[in-house]
Amino acid sequence: xxxxxxxxxxxxxxxxxxxxxxxxxxxxxxxxxxxxxxxxxxxxxxxxxxxxxxxxxxxxxxxxxxxxxxxxxxxxxxxxxxxxxxxxxxxxxxxxxxxxxxxxxxxxxxxxxxxxxxxxxxxxxxxxxxxxxxxxxxxxxxxxxxxxxxxxxxxxxxxxxxxxxxxxxxxxxxxxxxxxxxxxxxxxxxxxxxxxxxxxxxxxxxxxxxxxxxxxxxxxxxxxxxxxxxxxxxxxxxxxxxxxxxxxxxxxxxxxxxxxxxx
Amino acid sequence: xxxxxxxxxxxxxxxxxxxxxxxxxxxxxxxxxxxxxxxxxxxxxxxxxxxxxxxxxxxxxxxxxxxxxxxxxxxxxxxxxxxxxxxxxxxxxxxxxxxxxxxxxxxxxxxxxxxxxxxxxxxxxxxxxxxxxxxxxxxxxxxxxxxxxxxxxxxxxxxxxxxxxxxxxxxxxxxxxxxxxxxxxxxxxxxxxxxxxxxxxxxxxxxxxxxxxxxxxxxxxxxxxxxxxxxxxxxxxxxxxxxxxxxxxxxxxxxxx
Numbered sequence: 001x002x003x004x005x006x007x008x009x010x011x012x013x014x015x016x017x018x019x020x021x022x023x024x025x026x027x028x029x030x031x032x033x034x035x036x037x038x039x040x041x042x043x044x045x046x047x048x049x050x051x052x053x054x055x056x057x058x059x060x061x062x063x064x065x066x067x068x069x070x071x072x073x074x075x076x077x078x079x080x081x082x083x084x085x086x087x088x089x090x091x092x093x094x095x096x097x098x099x100x101x102x103x104x105x106x107x108x109x110x111x112x113x114x115x116x117x118x119x120x121x122x123x124x125x126x127x128x129x130x131x132x133x134x135x136x137x138x139x140x141x142x143x144x145x146x147x148x149x150x151x152x153x154x155x156x157x158x159x160x161x162x163x164x165x166x167x168x169x170x171x172x173x174x175x176x177x178x179x180x181x182x183x184x185x186x187x188x189x190x191x192x193x194x195x196x197x198x199x200x201x202x203x204x205x206x207x208x209x210x211x212x213x214x215x216x217x218x219x220x221x222x223x224x225x226x227x228x229x230x231x232x233x234x235x236x237x238x239x240x241x242x243x244x245x246x247x248x249x250x251x252x253x254x255x256x257x258x259x260x261x262x263x
Numbered sequence: 264x265x266x267x268x269x270x271x272x273x274x275x276x277x278x279x280x281x282x283x284x285x286x287x288x289x290x291x292x293x294x295x296x297x298x299x300x301x302x303x304x305x306x307x308x309x310x311x312x313x314x315x316x317x318x319x320x321x322x323x324x325x326x327x328x329x330x331x332x333x334x335x336x337x338x339x340x341x342x343x344x345x346x347x348x349x350x351x352x353x354x355x356x357x358x359x360x361x362x363x364x365x366x367x368x369x370x371x372x373x374x375x376x377x378x379x380x381x382x383x384x385x386x387x388x389x390x391x392x393x394x395x396x397x398x399x400x401x402x403x404x405x406x407x408x409x410x411x412x413x414x415x416x417x418x419x420x421x422x423x424x425x426x427x428x429x430x431x432x433x434x435x436x437x438x439x440x441x442x443x444x445x446x447x448x449x450x451x452x453x454x455x456x457x458x459x460x461x462x463x464x465x466x467x468x469x470x471x472x473x474x475x476x477x478x479x480x481x482x483x484x485x486x487x488x489x490x491x492x493x494x495x496x497x498x499x500x501x502x503x504x505x506x507x508x509x510x511x512x513x514x515x516x517x518x519x520x
Contacts, residue, residue, distance in 0.1 A: 150350040153317050157344055158367040158415075168367075172354045254353040254395050 039223040047223035048230065055212065055224075059231045062193055062208035065121065066239070069128030070189040074182065076129070077136025084137070085144035085170060102134040106192055110199040121206060124196040131192030135184040143177025144170045176255045179247035186239040194232060265329040266290035267419050267451045268314050272323030275309050283309045285478035286323055289470060291419075296445055296452045298466035300459060302512060306477025307455045308423055314453055315344050315421050327419075343412035345422040349404035351396040351411075358383065358392035361410045368415075382414040383407075385444065402433035406440075413444070422454045426461070435493075438465055446489055459505045459512075464491060471508055473515040480515045483508065 021041045027033070028040040035043055048055065080098070084091035110127045117123035147170055155165050197210030209228045216225035251258040269290035275283040284306035291297045299307045312318040313325055324331060327342075343364070351360045361382055365375040383389050386406040396404055405425060412420055425441075426434040442465055445452055456462050462469045463485055471481040485504060487495055495501055 148350060150346040150348065151352065153312075153315075153346075154344065154350060154363075155367065156317060157315060157342060158364045160367045164367055168363075169352070172352065175354075254397065 036220045036222050039226055043223050044226045044230065048227040051224055051227060055209070055227060055231055058207055058209045058212050058228070059235060061206055062190075062197065062210065062232070063235050065124050065193040065197075065208065066128055066190040066235070069125045069132055069192060070186055070239075072125065072129045073132040073136055073185055073189060077133045077181075077185070078140055078178070080133075080137050081140035081144060081174075082166075084141040085166070091141065098134060098137050101130055106131050106195050107199060110196050114196075114200050120200060120202050124193060124200060124202075124208075127196030127199075128189050128192030131195070132185040132189035135181040135188065136178070137181075139177045139181025139184075140174055143174030146177065147173045176251055176257055179243070179251065180257075182243050182247070183240065186243045187236055190232065190236045190239060264292060266292050266326075267295075267328060268453065269326045269329075270310070270314065270320075270323065271326065273310075273313055273320035273325055274322040275306070275313065275318065276321045282476050284313075285476050287479050289479065289482060291451060291453055293418075293451050294449055296442075296450075296454065296465060296467045298462035298469045299453065299455045299472060300457070300462040300469050300508065300512075301472030301477075302457060302474050302516070304477065305472040305474040307457075307472055309477065310472075311344075311421055311423050311453065311455050315342060341415045341417045342419045342421060343415055343417035345405075345408050345412045345420070345425045347424045347427060349396065349401075349408040351404060351407055353396055355395075356392065357388060357394050357396065357399070357407050360396065360407060361414050363411060364415045378414050378416075379410075382410040385413055386410045386440070400433075402429055402437060405429065405437060409441070409444075413448075418451065420450050420452045422452065424455050424457065427457070434461070441465065442490065459508050460496070463501060463504050463508065464496060469508060471511050473512055481508075481511050 025040050025042060028038060033040075039047070080094075084094065106127055109130070113126050113130075114120070114123045117126055151169055152165070155169055160168070193208070194210045197208040198214060201214065202208070202211060209232050212228040213225050216222070216228065248258045267290075270287045272286040272288060273284070274286040277283060287310060299310060301307050309318065313320050316325070316327075351357075352363070355363075358376075358379055362375050362379040365378060370378070380389065380392070383392055386409055388403065388406055388410060391399060391403065391407075396407065399407065408425070426437050429437065438461060441452075444450065454462075454465060466485055467489075469481075469483045469485060470479055471483060472478065473480050483504075487498075487500060
């Protein structure tokens with residue numbers, strides 16, 4: 001990517017945001033919309049600044065839950081995918097349960113998890129893991145199987161052991177798939193954390209952003225509601241960008257998905 | 264002399280009933296360059312994979328140096344395969360790709376590196392050792408693939424239409440390079456191709472195959488002396504041999520259709 005293209009790719013969405021925010025601001029002012037219905041962008045920004053201590057503490061809690069859940073989902077998801085790759089029978093017997101976990105709405109099982117797991121934070125992390133793990137499992141196991149059959153023949157003819165084939169062939173082949181799953185999972189871990197917080201409704205010291213939204217809604221403090229929403233969105237974008245940077249760092253030299261256009 | 268590889272009535276019928284290959288009887292002696300020539304679907308690749316020990320025949324058997332092909336045998340008698348596509352690991356540099364068979368066999372790093380450099384030099388890729396495969400042209404990728412096959416000093420080199428995807432200029436060049444390597448290193452080569460010209464140019468013997476059902480219809484020695492040059496491609500002898508082989512394939516296809 002050339003410098004000008006890079007700048008352009010950044011500038012274009014920023015310009016769209018600027019236009020939309022300006023329209024929003026103008027509409028709120030022109031129609032004199034009360035802040036408890038739709039606050040103006042400047043009002044939201046002001047609230048964000050005023051309530052920064054409260055909101056940042058909540059962001060820290062929510063982001064902590066999401067990141068912990070993502071780390072667990074990566075480790076456990078990759079381990080399960082490796083287990084699936086060992087035999088078709090193992091995969092066939094366990095995959096339906098992974099899908100079961102995926103299709104069951106987290107809102108429906110979160111209350112159970114919160115009842116069963118005594119530590120609230122652990123319960124919230126577990127909920128987020130349940131949501132985030134499936135794309136890691138499914139993408140990584142797809143990747144572990146999507147190996148060039150000729151390379152597999154080459155390994156067979158070289159009398160490679162199962163272990164050599166796994167480490168030198170299957171795992172590197174699976175990396176692009178794994179990262180695609182990770183991108184989805186990073187967003188899902190945050191969604192899972194927020195949804196679980198909603199269900200748990202934990203206040204006080206460990207209150208996350210979802211709790212702030214819940215409270216702000218009850219109190220009709222809509223500017224704060226929006227401010228919390230902005231932070232959740234920014235956290236999600238930050239996680240997505242971080243995963244993207246990691247993926248580029250690992251795959252840049254060889255995989256089509258991360259090659260720069262000038263190469 | 265014991266043939267390097269022999270197919271004794273080897274046939275392949277897949278589980279779904281598809282008859283890929285009728286029983287085949289032929290042997291490749293040490294130092295021969297045998298081309299398997301035929302149209303798509305004639306079972307050339309099936310035959311090559313059986314010769315490589317990657318596919319068990321459903322009838323008959325395959326012998327290497329007079330011994331049953333499977334299970335795995337004398338480690339000094341090495342086979343190497345070059346595939347239709349370069350089949351390089353995209354995440355590994357050229358030198359790491361070429362060294363792979365040695366790494367898998369736990370050859371010590373120093374001697375593996377020396378062998379790798381020698382193999383890269385043979386195919387003229389020394390300068391590109393640190394490149395990634397995708398930074399190489401199609402012809403260079405194929406050279407890397409050949410270097411990976413040569414690095415184990417194979418007693419039998421199996422090649423599955425290795426130059427089929429290359430442009431004609433590159434293909435002629437690599438044909439000449441392969442021919443020189445075969446002569447220089449006393450290799451035994453079993454070479455699958457659907458190009459009559461390539462088969463006649465390279466081989467000491469051409470096994471002609473035809474499709475539906477896949478079978479061997481002729482075994483034709485090509486007696487022209489090596490090294491062969493582009494002058495051979497222009498000779499009446501070359502043209503006559505190509506025409507004869509072409510007629511065989513067409514005739515055999517016509518009787519079925």
